[in-house]
Amino acid sequence: MDITEYIKLVFTDYTLRTITLGTAILGAVTGMLGSFAVLRKQSLLGDAISHAALPGIAIAFLLTGAKDSNTLLLGALVSGLLGTFWIRGIISKTHLKSDTALGLILSLFFGFGMLLLTFIQKQPNANQAGLDKYLFGQAATLLESDVWMMSIVTGICLFVLLLFWKEFKILLFDADYTKTLGFNTKFIDVLITSFIVLAIVLGLQTVGVVLMSAMLLAPAAAARQWTNSLSVMVFLAAIFGAFSGVFGTAISATQNNLSTGPVIVIVASVFVLFSFIFSPSRGLLFKQIRFIKNRRDLQLHKTLAFMYNIVESHENISHPHAIKILNNFQGYTKSTLQKLVSKNYVTLDGGMWSLTEEGFQAASNLYNQQNDNNE
Amino acid sequence: MSSAQIEIQLIASLVAIACAIPGTFLVLRKMAMISDAISHSILPGIVIGFFITQDLNSPLLILLAALTGILTVVLVEYIQKTGLVKEDTAIGLVFPALFSIGVIMIAKNANDVHLDVDAVLLGELAFAPFDRLMVSGIDVGPKSLWIIGAILIITIGLLFAFFKELKVSTFDVGLAASLGFSPVVIHYGLMTVSSITTVGAFDAVGAILVVALMIAPAATAYLLTNELKRMLIYAICFGVFSAISGYWVAHWLDASIAGSITTMLGLLFLAVYLFAPSRGVIAVLYREKQQRTEVSLLTFLLHLKNHTEVRERHVNHLNEHINWQKVRSKTVLNLALKNNMIQLDNNIVSLTEKGEDFTSQAIDYIITNEDGKIEHMKDDFFLFRG
Numbered sequence: 001m002d003i004t005e006y007i008k009l010v011f012t013d014y015t016l017r018t019i020t021l022g023t024a025i026l027g028a029v030t031g032m033l034g035s036f037a038v039l040r041k042q043s044l045l046g047d048a049i050s051h052a053a054l055p056g057i058a059i060a061f062l063l064t065g066a067k068d069s070n071t072l073l074l075g076a077l078v079s080g081l082l083g084t085f086w087i088r089g090i091i092s093k094t095h096l097k098s099d100t101a102l103g104l105i106l107s108l109f110f111g112f113g114m115l116l117l118t119f120i121q122k123q124p125n126a127n128q129a130g131l132d133k134y135l136f137g138q139a140a141t142l143l144e145s146d147v148w149m150m151s152i153v154t155g156i157c158l159f160v161l162l163l164f165w166k167e168f169k170i171l172l173f174d175a176d177y178t179k180t181l182g183f184n185t186k187f188i189d190v191l192i193t194s195f196i197v198l199a200i201v202l203g204l205q206t207v208g209v210v211l212m213s214a215m216l217l218a219p220a221a222a223a224r225q226w227t228n229s230l231s232v233m234v235f236l237a238a239i240f241g242a243f244s245g246v247f248g249t250a251i252s253a254t255q256n257n258l259s260t261g262p263v264i265v266i267v268a269s270v271f272v273l274f275s276f277i278f279s280p281s282r283g284l285l286f287k288q289i290r291f292i293k294n295r296r297d298l299q300l301h302k303t304l305a306f307m308y309n310i311v312e313s314h315e316n317i318s319h320p321h322a323i324k325i326l327n328n329f330q331g332y333t334k335s336t337l338q339k340l341v342s343k344n345y346v347t348l349d350g351g352m353w354s355l356t357e358e359g360f361q362a363a364s365n366l367y368n369q370q371n372d373n374n375e
Numbered sequence: 376m377s378s379a380q381i382e383i384q385l386i387a388s389l390v391a392i393a394c395a396i397p398g399t400f401l402v403l404r405k406m407a408m409i410s411d412a413i414s415h416s417i418l419p420g421i422v423i424g425f426f427i428t429q430d431l432n433s434p435l436l437i438l439l440a441a442l443t444g445i446l447t448v449v450l451v452e453y454i455q456k457t458g459l460v461k462e463d464t465a466i467g468l469v470f471p472a473l474f475s476i477g478v479i480m481i482a483k484n485a486n487d488v489h490l491d492v493d494a495v496l497l498g499e500l501a502f503a504p505f506d507r508l509m510v511s512g513i514d515v516g517p518k519s520l521w522i523i524g525a526i527l528i529i530t531i532g533l534l535f536a537f538f539k540e541l542k543v544s545t546f547d548v549g550l551a552a553s554l555g556f557s558p559v560v561i562h563y564g565l566m567t568v569s570s571i572t573t574v575g576a577f578d579a580v581g582a583i584l585v586v587a588l589m590i591a592p593a594a595t596a597y598l599l600t601n602e603l604k605r606m607l608i609y610a611i612c613f614g615v616f617s618a619i620s621g622y623w624v625a626h627w628l629d630a631s632i633a634g635s636i637t638t639m640l641g642l643l644f645l646a647v648y649l650f651a652p653s654r655g656v657i658a659v660l661y662r663e664k665q666q667r668t669e670v671s672l673l674t675f676l677l678h679l680k681n682h683t684e685v686r687e688r689h690v691n692h693l694n695e696h697i698n699w700q701k702v703r704s705k706t707v708l709n710l711a712l713k714n715n716m717i718q719l720d721n722n723i724v725s726l727t728e729k730g731e732d733f734t735s736q737a738i739d740y741i742i743t744n745e746d747g748k749i750e751h752m753k754d755d756f757f758l759f760r761g
Contacts, residue, residue: 094654095597214467262474
């Protein structure tokens with residue numbers, strides 16, 4: 001099917017419309033909150049939380065016997081928060097490091113969740129099928145009510161984010177200063193962490209426990225490459241996330257046998273890769289170009305300085321010298337000489353070169369200028 | 376117990392030992408999350424290996440999957456080195472991408488691959504005894520037992536051969552490098568062993584639960600001891616204990632064996648986390664409370680030393696002036712009395728000779744702020760410790 005046909009389908013087909021909207025909103029909210037997770041160096045917290053949410057889903061089902069996604073997500077939220085605070089407890093009360101705490105909670109909670117899930121599957125209750133969709137997520141099971149739920153939560157997130165923008169921002173970059181200013185850092189910290197947990201739990205149904213962390217990280221990591229401003233980064237991350245959702249849904253809908261979650265993650269990873277390479281200020285490509293340019297500049301300066309040293313011993317600075325004497329010095333090429341000529345520092349005459357007045361001045365100021373720059 | 380049950384427990388115990396050894400070093404090197412990343416990102420390696428060999432237990436598949444694990448480590452380190460994102464973000468970006476590629480490869484070839492993502496992630500130990508290894512027609516035991524046994528023997532061999540190098544490079548990279556052991560070689564060696572163990576264990580306990588078997592026993596042991604050898608032994612014991620008890624819990628609940636092994640690990644960790652002597656949460660909270668009381672006592676004694684007037688030294692004054700709650704002031708007062716720092720005379724508190732001595736030394740410490748002073752003070756006037 002071609003693109004226009006697909007776009008038409010998005011607006012007319014109930015399932016496709018719901019999924020596209022759902023993944024877009026999910027991408028936006030995780031991108032937004034993921035920016036904070038990335039900047040707070042809590043990238044892997046998302047991974048731990050999403051795994052830690054699994055037993056909550058199973059227990060919520062065991063207690064209520066209902067498969068209503070809101071009830072299950074409430075269980076996931078409680079268990080995710082429990083995991084988060086246990087991680088904090090381990091880090092602050094024992095000498096175990098954060099990576100160990102994260103890995104511990106992640107695997108222990110997940111294992112416990114698996115125990116409960118397999119236990120539920122053996123129960124004589126026909127209602128239990130479909131709980132394992134939370135492992136890898138099934139966007140196809142999204143209902144309009146789920147999308148409404150997501151939009152409401154996103155709205156609340158946005159509202160709180162704008163309300164506490166100043167506090168979040170200052171806590172992010174200077175926690176000690178925030179404390180001295182009299183803000184309740186503990187409250188702000190718990191607030192932002194809770195919202196990150198909330199965003200993760202929202203995505204479990206769509207993307208699944210295993211891949212949820214990438215939804216949180218990838219848009220934020222991509223957005224980080226394009227800007228140094230927090231507000232722009234949050235905005236960009238939301239856009240990247242939303243587009244990953246839309247494109248991922250489109251790709252998986254037009255192909256057979258492709259679940260939406262992994263495709264969305266791949267699309268988001270492509271965004272990250274693109275940003276890593278092509279971002280103008282931090283990207284690898286432009287960094288390499290700048291590196292080469294700097295090396296050329298340095299060589300040019302070296303040649304000029306070498307000429308200056310020769311010329312210094314002569315009374316007439318424009319006294320011509322043979323190009324050959326530059327040979328025992330590696331830094332010069334035809335093109336650097338040409339460049340010096342075009343800058344009017346040097347004149348060439350056959351096999352001879354001579355420094356111009358301008359070139360002499362530039363060369364004598366070469367190191368002084370650098371000193372100025374260093375200061 | 377049937378022979379299948381014994382075999383399952385044997386496999387589970389061997390997996391636990393094989394995971395605990397590299398796991399201990401991963402925890403000590405603060406690389407626990409790398410094992411999580413490896414356990415996810417070996418999926419594409421397993422799938423490609425499966426396309427080639429059509430056998431989940433073939434050595435080639437294990438090798439290919441382990442290569443993917445090392446590729447993950449290299450990628451993470453490369454991204455980290457570019458400085459574009461922090462290390463943890465790099466880990467979090469690489470493994471979901473590789474895992475997704477694996478899931479998509481399975482989905483696209485679902486018809487001709489008998490491979491299930493659930494099976495890779497969660498494993499099923501209960502089926503392990505049914506896949507037998509036949510050598511010239513004779514049944515020599517389950518395949519996974521041989522695989523994990525071989526991996527375990529290699530791991531133990533490497534551990535004994537390079538124990539010194541591992542130890543030095545774990546605790547002091549600079550010293551290791553200056554002594555001529557290349558930290559890079561040891562680093563990648565450890566990563567290779569972890570990858571191979573993860574792959575070898577995945578069809579028994581599943582990829583994610585390998586992480587539990589690597590990290591949890593080591594972390595639990597780390598709460599109990601500071602010595603590397605003892606930590607290794609504790610970790611192995613915890614792993615084996617959880618493997619066997621987990622099997623029986625699963626048997627009783629009729630649930631996933633891997634899940635219940637992890638749950639046992641979790642309960643074990645929780646118990647040690649709460650009750651470990653000197654490092655458990657309860658011990659830490661108790662110590663913090665003691666330290667608070669000690670500081671209060673010091674404040675109290677300083678107050679006494681500063682005031683000679685009777686009015687300032689009345690017991691009730693403690694409540695008003697220093698503004699402590701009644702309980703706390705009583706604790707402090709009793710403590711001081713027990714240590715012969717003060718004497719009570721008609722509800723008037725005064726310092727004894729020992730108390731005077733203690734207080735002036737404390738002032739010395741506060742003024743100079745040298746650690747040396749407080750050390751011998753602790754010996755001279757032990758408060759709780761006596």
